Amino acid sequence: MEIFGQLLGALPGSISQGLIWGIMAIGVYLTYRILDIADLTVDGSFATGGAVAVVLILNGCNLWLAMLIAFIAGLLAGAATGLLHTFMGIPPILAGILTQLSLYSVNLKIMGKANQSINVNQTDLLVSLRWVKEFAFHNPLITVGIVLAVLIAVLYWFFGTEMGCAIRATGSNLRMSRAQGINTNFNKVLGIMLSNGLVALSGAFLAQYQGFADVKMGQGAIVIGLAAVIIGEALLGKIFKNFALRLVAVTCGSVIYYIVIQAVITMGLDANLLKLLSAAIVAIFLAVPYWKRQYKETHMRRPKGGKAHA
Amino acid sequence: MLDIINVEKTFNPGTINEKKALCGINLHLDEGDFVTVIGGNGAGKSTMLNMIAGVYPVDCGSIVIDGTDVTRLPEFKRARYLGRVFQDPMTGTAPDMQIEENLALAARRGKCRLLRPGITAKERKEYKELLKVLDLGLEDRLTAKVGLLSGGQRQALTLLMATLSKPKLLLLDEHTAALDPKTAKKVLDITEEIVAKNNLMTVMITHNMADAIRVGNRLIMMHEGQIVVDVRGEEKKQLTIEQLLRMFEASSGSQFTSDKVMLSK
Numbered sequence: 164m165e166i167f168g169q170l171l172g173a174l175p176g177s178i179s180q181g182l183i184w185g186i187m188a189i190g191v192y193l194t195y196r197i198l199d200i201a202d203l204t205v206d207g208s209f210a211t212g213g214a215v216a217v218v219l220i221l222n223g224c225n226l227w228l229a230m231l232i233a234f235i236a237g238l239l240a241g242a243a244t245g246l247l248h249t250f251m252g253i254p255p256i257l258a259g260i261l262t263q264l265s266l267y268s269v270n271l272k273i274m275g276k277a278n279q280s281i282n283v284n285q286t287d288l289l290v291s292l293r294w295v296k297e298f299a300f301h302n303p304l305i306t307v308g309i310v311l312a313v314l315i316a317v318l319y320w321f322f323g324t325e326m327g328c329a330i331r332a333t334g335s336n337l338r339m340s341r342a343q344g345i346n347t348n349f350n351k352v353l354g355i356m357l358s359n360g361l362v363a364l365s366g367a368f369l370a371q372y373q374g375f376a377d378v379k380m381g382q383g384a385i386v387i388g389l390a391a392v393i394i395g396e397a398l399l400g401k402i403f404k405n406f407a408l409r410l411v412a413v414t415c416g417s418v419i420y421y422i423v424i425q426a427v428i429t430m431g432l433d434a435n436l437l438k439l440l441s442a443a444i445v446a447i448f449l450a451v452p453y454w455k456r457q458y459k460e461t462h463m464r465r466p467k468g469g470k471a472h473a
Numbered sequence: 474m475l476d477i478i479n480v481e482k483t484f485n486p487g488t489i490n491e492k493k494a495l496c497g498i499n500l501h502l503d504e505g506d507f508v509t510v511i512g513g514n515g516a517g518k519s520t521m522l523n524m525i526a527g528v529y530p531v532d533c534g535s536i537v538i539d540g541t542d543v544t545r546l547p548e549f550k551r552a553r554y555l556g557r558v559f560q561d562p563m564t565g566t567a568p569d570m571q572i573e574e575n576l577a578l579a580a581r582r583g584k585c586r587l588l589r590p591g592i593t594a595k596e597r598k599e600y601k602e603l604l605k606v607l608d609l610g611l612e613d614r615l616t617a618k619v620g621l622l623s624g625g626q627r628q629a630l631t632l633l634m635a636t637l638s639k640p641k642l643l644l645l646d647e648h649t650a651a652l653d654p655k656t657a658k659k660v661l662d663i664t665e666e667i668v669a670k671n672n673l674m675t676v677m678i679t680h681n682m683a684d685a686i687r688v689g690n691r692l693i694m695m696h697e698g699q700i701v702v703d704v705r706g707e708e709k710k711q712l713t714i715e716q717l718l719r720m721f722e723a724s725s726g727s728q729f730t731s732d733k734v735m736l737s738k
Contacts, residue, residue: 321588325581328570328591332578335567342526342565343634344552344582 169429175295177425179303181418183368188417189410190361191388198334198354203259205362207266208240209381212363213370214273217281226289230367237363238356245352270378280375288371319407330354386441391417393448475502480534494520496698507675509685512695518678522644527551539641553583556635558648565631568620576600579634625656636667645677682714696725
């Protein structure tokens with residue numbers, strides 16, 4: 164009962180964190196599901212977003228302008244990976260790893276050190292974990308919720324435009340896209356840029372929320388993003404068919420992920436084991452569709468009824 | 474007009490897998506020409522089509538479509554002149570997108586894709602009418618994902634996409650080969666209908682000799698990267714399969730061998 168109370172108390176915090184990571188998960192969805200590329204840049208660009216936002220805000224930059232610049236920094240990180248892949252012919256996973264590694268240095272240079280804190284008492288911020296239980300407009304649940312709603316609406320519109328359709332076609336069938344006059348390389352770069360822009364924006368929110376940016380804050384981000392995408396699809400994929408609703412499902416996946424993590428921590432799991440747990444969850448969720456297919460195939464070979472077919 | 478001038482292509486040059494796919498191909502097509510292409514395995518039929526489409530660069534020679542030299546243009550830029558249907562029904566459409574979205578993508582071939590709507594209400598109506606003509610029941614499934622369609626339906630849709638914004642040249646790469654005989658006939662009928670209606674310049678590779686003779690106004694046979702037989706007009710209409718095989722043997726100096734072609738004779 165006590166654990167249940169603790170969980171309930173931690174719920175607003177988990178949901179806030181889930182929503183912030185939801186922005187990041189939408190970015191992962193764009194590359195992983197729409198472009199069919201597992202983009203590892205995000206581990207670096209997430210921290211880049213946080214670093215850029217914190218440094219700008221500390222230097223007195225307007226909050227929303229800082230967020231916009233963090234988003235643009237993410238776009239540039241994505242462009243680097245996209246060009247490594249398309250212009251230099253490096254496989255996408257390796258291209259992402261190269262950018263991620265180089266971003267580590269870039270992020271250190273941006274902050275001048277490995278960790279930069281930002282105090283909500285001294286600086287005005289958009290979100291902070293201090294406000295999660297306040298019944299006010301600046302509660303992160305509301306702020307991030309509105310940001311997410313706007314982002315999903317804009318993405319829904321964008322992926323219905325000619326340009327957005329071209330990106331979707333590129334992810335769906337490369338040969339067909341080229342035969343229909345689509346510059347597939349350009350669209351891959353564009354998709355990876357957009358994805359990393361969102362990831363950096365998410366990092367910018369998280370840095371304010373937790374009160375610091377850290378070069379390691381994006382470590383394992385891809386796994387959390389994938390977990391959110393997969394959980395969202397597994398639980399809501401059957402009902403949410405529309406593109407906007409799919410993005411909502413991904414956000415829900417992220418929130419559920421953080422509630423589950425909070426639950427296992429509250430129940431006494433060693434926090435050092437969290438990353439292992441996350442990786443295991445993702446591995447199992449990825450394996451299930453494969454196992455299902457294998458199971459179906461073996462059953463096709465031996466149909467029910469016992470009759471042997473020649 | 475299409476001009477293929479002295480085009481050569483060798484795959485894997487300088488390695489043990491070196492393969493001369495095209496040895497100096499020359500071909501001229503006039504407006505409204507419908508040429509069928511037959512030839513054995515590895516004769517260079519598909520390579521010729523892929524060279525026209527720009528899938529790989531040519532070693533030498535040039536390709537001119539309607540006075541524009543496209544030899545150095547990348548595949549996606551040449552697409553504005555070309556409609557293409559592939560052998561594999563999975564290749565020509567985007568499985569994760571709706572039927573109407575696929576058509577809308579094709580309608581914008583050769584145009585700049587900006588932030589205008591990917592599909593408009595007016596287009597939806599047009600596509601419904603176009604799909605009705607196919608008589609495959611697709612007009613009621615405009616928003617279905619293409620991945621759910623059968624091979625024949627996908628080929629018919631690809632054909633419609635290839636000709637939606639009228640191409641200068643239609644390239645058909647054994648587009649009925651992967652279909653069952655009944656569906657293949659239907660797709661071929663639709664092909665003839667669309668080509669005739671739009672008076673499209675067309676190159677069609679086929680493994681069916683009877684089709685190759687019956688369809689179109691010109692027939693070429695390829696062998697080891699060269700065009701060895703080229704008949705047109707009345708002469709082509711009177712042609713029989715036996716005559717065609719004799720012509721092939723006379724000009725190439727070898728027996729015509731292709732299991733696929735012989736079996737479907």
